[in-house]
Amino acid sequence: MASRCYFSVLLHAFVFATVATLGFSQLTPNYYDYSCPNALSTIKSVVEAEVQKENRIGASLLRLHFHDCFVNGCDGSILLDPSPTIDSEKNARPNIQSVRGFEVVDEIKQAVDQACGKSVVSCADILAIVARDSVVALGGPTWEVQLGRRDSTTASREAANANIPAPFFSLSELITNFKNHGLDEKDLVVLSGGHTIGYARCINFKAHIYNDSNIDPNFAQYLKYICPINGGDQNLAPLDSTAANFDVSYYSNLVNKNGLLHSDQELFNGDSTDSLVQQYSYDNQAFFQDFANSIIKMGNIQPLTGDQGEVRVNCRKVNY
Structure with a gap:
């Protein structure tokens, strides 16, 4: 009888510890509500x-x-x-x-x-x-x-x-890269939509505008003024036509073969991701909803939690 009670206590302690550990290790939007509400x-x-x-x-x-x-x-x-x-x-x-x-x-x-x-x-x-x-x-x-x-x-x-992921990756290389991080083809297309804002350096799109055929000739010609075949590697071009706005222009640009990077245009190049690019090019609500879901999923890639790692005092260096 005593041994059964002792076992029961141990079992309850184990279950509690397991639940507590799992709960502590999981990410939550309320993590700082008490430690730093501001x-x-x-x-x-x-x-x-x-x-x-x-x-x-x-x-x-x-x-x-x-x-x-x-x-x-x-x-x-x-x-x-x-x-x-x-x-x-x-x-x-x-x-x-x-x-x-x-x-x-x-x-x-x-x-x-x-x-x-x-x-x-x-x-x-x-x-x-x-x-x-x-x-x-x-x-x-x-x-x-x-x-x-x-x-x-x-x-x-x-x-x-x-x-x-590199700007010269093919679609199959992109899919494999994302898969290796626990992300699927939809995540690839959605998260690539982050390129609706910002700029890229000439060195990252030079090969695309001079060597690739899946690019609108007028768009390529425009980019050649920014990115000459010799030099200008640090010159910048917008990743999409509305680079200061988070919108679906990135996808409509791909449909029109105006993707700045080789890896961007690979998403709309006669393969498995074309239909999703086509949808996002006109469906702002679907893109916004799916982007939010995919970036949350990405943020869950192998986080350090609990007593792993540290909270740095200075983000540039480890605590000593």
């Missing part, structure tokens, strides 16, 4: 002010979240500066001279820590929140950001080079 409003106010000063920063902040999640999960590793122990992802091919907005993240981190009275909000969560707030500030949809990520204490330039 966290989200503070972040939103800084993002809105920065986007108002320069709308291009919104695309940069969104891209930071994407490039962070596609390496070793959404863990803030992209924010770490080079050090003797950190092989910074900032120096990876997809990021160097391309990804920006780090100073704005520093400003947000300082503001939110001041609002909280201490370092409570992780840098990884800041990236997820500013991605949402940037999209909203540029006219896009909103969603409940899942929170509770902790920050990585490591980074990997090699992993960034290997895992962030």
Whole structure:
């Protein structure tokens, strides 16, 4: 009898511990409600002010979240500066001279820590929140950001080079890349819609405008003035015709063979993703709803939670 009671106590303790662990490790939109109730409003106010000063920063902040999640999960590793122990992802091919907005993240981190009275909000969560707030500030949809990520204490330039989708990828390479991160073809098409805001460097679309046939000749000719065959690699062109507005122009551009990047136009090139691109080109509501769902899904890629990682005091370096 005593042994059965002892077993029952152990079983209940085990079940409680398991439930508690699972509950603690899951992301939730209410994570900071008690520890820092002003966290989200503070972040939103800084993002809105920065986007108002320069709308291009919104695309940069969104891209930071994407490039962070596609390496070793959404863990803030992209924010770490080079050090003797950190092989910074900032120096990876997809990021160097391309990804920006780090100073704005520093400003947000300082503001939110001041609002909280201490370092409570992780840098990884800041990236997820500013991605949402940037999209909203540029006219896009909103969603409940899942929170509770902790920050990585490591980074990997090699992993960034290997895992962030390249602008020269074919459709099959894009599908495989997204699948490797637990994302499907629909997620690929939807999240690529993030290219409805922002700009790309000439070096990333030069081969597309000079070598590819699936591009409108007039559009290619226009881009050749911006991006000469020799030189001009850092010159910028908008990713779609309304680069300061989060809308469906990206998809209507693809339908008209006006995709800036080779990888963009691959989404509408006579293959399995054509129908979804076609739908989004005229269905703003469907795109907004699906984008919100897919970016939440992306934000759940291998987050550090519970006692994993840390909450960095400075997003650029690990705590010591």
